[in-house]
Amino acid sequence: MIPQPISVRMTPGSDMAGTVVTTRVDPGLALEGYVLSCTPDGIDITGGSPAGVFYGRQTLRQLGPDVPCTHIEDAPRFAWRGVMLDVARHFMPVPEILRFIDVIAFHKLNVLHLHLTDDQGWRIEVPGWPRLTTVGAWRSSTMLGSRVHDLHDGEPHGGFYTTRDLRLIVDHAASRHVTVVPEVDMPGHMQAAIAAYPALGNGFAGAVRTGWGISPHVLNLSEATLDFCRRVLDHVCDVFPSEVIGIGGDECPTDEWPGGRELQAGFTRQMAAHLATRGRRVYGWDEILADGAPDGAVIAAWRGVEPAEVAIRAGHQVVCCPDVKLYLDYRQSDDPGEPTPVGTLLTVEDVFAYEPPDSPLVLGAQANIWTEHMESLSRVEYMAFPRLCALAEVVWGPADRDFPDFAARLPAHLARLDALGVNYRPLSGPRPSDARPSAPGNPRTLDDRLAELHEMTADLR
Structure with missing residues (x-):
C-alpha cells in the first residue's frame, strides 16, 4: 500500500x-x-x-x-565523517566557507579539516606576528595546471582569516554539529612563514612560493623557532575548541638540517607535549608514524591504504583518507573536458566502494580537497559532488551497501543539490564550460601511483 x-x-x-x-x-x-x-x-x-x-x-x-x-x-557507523578543505593554495572567503559547511552538514558530515597554511600561503593571523599575513598570505603569481607545464598566471593572489573570521566559522559549524579541525603544517610546507620571518628558516630569504610541489625550505629547529610554533599552536587552541589540532608533518625535506628524519620525530614530540598542556592531541599526516608518533596522536592515513594498517598496529587512532580512494582533486573520468585532470581516475563508484579497515581504532574517514587546481568555490563543488555524496554513505551507512541502489537514488539527490545551488559534476560528464584549457593537467595511471606510494611509504616498513 x-x-x-x-x-x-x-x-x-x-x-x-x-x-x-x-x-x-x-x-x-x-x-x-x-x-x-x-x-x-x-x-x-x-x-x-x-x-x-x-x-x-x-x-x-x-x-x-x-x-x-x-x-x-x-545512526552513523563512524564518529569521524569528514572532508579536508585546503584554503592555503587558493583562499576562500568566509561566506564561501560558511556555505560549504552548510552543504556538508546537509550530508551529515561532521568534521571540516581546514588546511590553513602551506608554502603557497599563510591564512591565519597570529598576535605578535603581523608579517605572517602582510607578507605570508600573498603570492605574486599562481601556477596554472600541473607543475610539469611550468605555466603561471602572473596575477597576485592571497587573503587570510582574522581571529574574528575564524570564530565565526567555528560557531557556524558548531551550530550545524560540524567540528572544525585546524591544521598549521609544520615543520615542512612552511615557505610562506619563512618568507615573512627568514629567521625561522635555514638561510632562505625569498618570497612565498608560486609553484606547486614541495618546497625544500623548512623550519630550523632552534629554540626561538620552537617557541614560535608553540605560540602559533596556543593561538590556534584559543580559537578552535577541537580536541585534536593538526600539525601536518608531511613531506618535510631534511636537506637543510644537520641530521636526518629523527629530528622531525623529536620536533613532533615537542609539539605534542605542548598541545597536551592545553588538553589537546596531535593530528598529523601518516609521515609522523616514522620513528614513532607521540602517544595519543591521531593519524590521517593518506599515502595509499597501507599507512592505516601501520597506524592500527602501532595502537594509534586513524582517520582514513587514502589518496587513491578519497582525494577529490583527482580526475573524475578520462574525458578530456575534465578541468585540469591530475592524479589517478577516481569515479563516484570508486569512492562508494572504499571501505576503511575494520578496527575500533578507525575513527572514520575523510575526503581531501587540495585546491591547487580549484580557484573558486564553484570549482570545489564540481570536484566534490557527487563523490562526496558517495563518501557520506560510506561513513554513515553499513559496510554492506549496494552501488546500483545508490546510483538509482542519486538523481533525486542531485535535484536537491540543484535546489541548493551546488555546482556538482553532471553524471553525464563535464560541460564545455567546465574545462580549463589554460590550466592543463597531468593524468596518472593507478599502477604508476601505487608503485610510487610503495616507495614513499618505505619509511613505515
Whole structure:
C-alpha cells in the first residue's frame, strides 16, 4: 500500500508550514542517532543528542516537500565523517566557507579539516606576528595546471582569516554539529612563514612560493623557532575548541638540517607535549608514524591504504583518507573536458566502494580537497559532488551497501543539490564550460601511483 503523503511545505525562515514538527532528546538512543516518525497527525524527531535531532531534520529536508508516512531509525557507523578543505593554495572567503559547511552538514558530515597554511600561503593571523599575513598570505603569481607545464598566471593572489573570521566559522559549524579541525603544517610546507620571518628558516630569504610541489625550505629547529610554533599552536587552541589540532608533518625535506628524519620525530614530540598542556592531541599526516608518533596522536592515513594498517598496529587512532580512494582533486573520468585532470581516475563508484579497515581504532574517514587546481568555490563543488555524496554513505551507512541502489537514488539527490545551488559534476560528464584549457593537467595511471606510494611509504616498513 502506498502511504498517504503529509503536505509539508518548506518556507524561508521556518521549519515546516502547516505541519506540527516536534523534537526531543532521548539519551537512550545512539549519540548521533535519531528516530523520525511521520504520521497524518504530525512529525516527530527524537535524537540521542541535539546532533541526532539535527540529523533527523536533515533527513526530513531530504524527503522533500511532500513527506510520506514513514518511520526511520538511523545512526552513523563512524564518529569521524569528514572532508579536508585546503584554503592555503587558493583562499576562500568566509561566506564561501560558511556555505560549504552548510552543504556538508546537509550530508551529515561532521568534521571540516581546514588546511590553513602551506608554502603557497599563510591564512591565519597570529598576535605578535603581523608579517605572517602582510607578507605570508600573498603570492605574486599562481601556477596554472600541473607543475610539469611550468605555466603561471602572473596575477597576485592571497587573503587570510582574522581571529574574528575564524570564530565565526567555528560557531557556524558548531551550530550545524560540524567540528572544525585546524591544521598549521609544520615543520615542512612552511615557505610562506619563512618568507615573512627568514629567521625561522635555514638561510632562505625569498618570497612565498608560486609553484606547486614541495618546497625544500623548512623550519630550523632552534629554540626561538620552537617557541614560535608553540605560540602559533596556543593561538590556534584559543580559537578552535577541537580536541585534536593538526600539525601536518608531511613531506618535510631534511636537506637543510644537520641530521636526518629523527629530528622531525623529536620536533613532533615537542609539539605534542605542548598541545597536551592545553588538553589537546596531535593530528598529523601518516609521515609522523616514522620513528614513532607521540602517544595519543591521531593519524590521517593518506599515502595509499597501507599507512592505516601501520597506524592500527602501532595502537594509534586513524582517520582514513587514502589518496587513491578519497582525494577529490583527482580526475573524475578520462574525458578530456575534465578541468585540469591530475592524479589517478577516481569515479563516484570508486569512492562508494572504499571501505576503511575494520578496527575500533578507525575513527572514520575523510575526503581531501587540495585546491591547487580549484580557484573558486564553484570549482570545489564540481570536484566534490557527487563523490562526496558517495563518501557520506560510506561513513554513515553499513559496510554492506549496494552501488546500483545508490546510483538509482542519486538523481533525486542531485535535484536537491540543484535546489541548493551546488555546482556538482553532471553524471553525464563535464560541460564545455567546465574545462580549463589554460590550466592543463597531468593524468596518472593507478599502477604508476601505487608503485610510487610503495616507495614513499618505505619509511613505515
